[in-house]
Amino acid sequence: MEEALTVLKVRVVRAGQSLQAYVRYLLEGEAAMLTAEEAAEQACSIAVSSSAGAVAPMATATTHQKATPKPAAWSAGPRLS
Numbered sequence: 001m002e003e004a005l006t007v008l009k010v011r012v013v014r015a016g017q018s019l020q021a022y023v024r025y026l027l028e029g030e031a032a033m034l035t036a037e038e039a040a041e042q043a044c045s046i047a048v049s050s051s052a053g054a055v056a057p058m059a060t061a062t063t064h065q066k067a068t069p070k071p072a073a074w075s076a077g078p079r080l081s
Contacts, residue, residue: 012022034042 008019008022012019015022017025
């Protein structure tokens with residue numbers, strides 16, 4: 001646990017963010033992604049709609065898959081020696 005906290009602290013310092021802001025960003029990204037179960041349910045729903053002759057709107061198919069983009073400073077990750 002201590003090692004994970006140290007890694008996060010290094011990342012937030014490099015990003016110029018607070019630990020709270022960084023963890024919130026991580027949680028928002030996690031919440032924006034579908035679980036395997038949610039993805040399967042959505043795929044079934046789209047398949048049912050497609051087989052009935054209806055086409056699911058693209059916005060519906062991708063709404064839950066959008067994640068908050070990472071600030072450039074966070075994409076590199078920590079460079080621990």
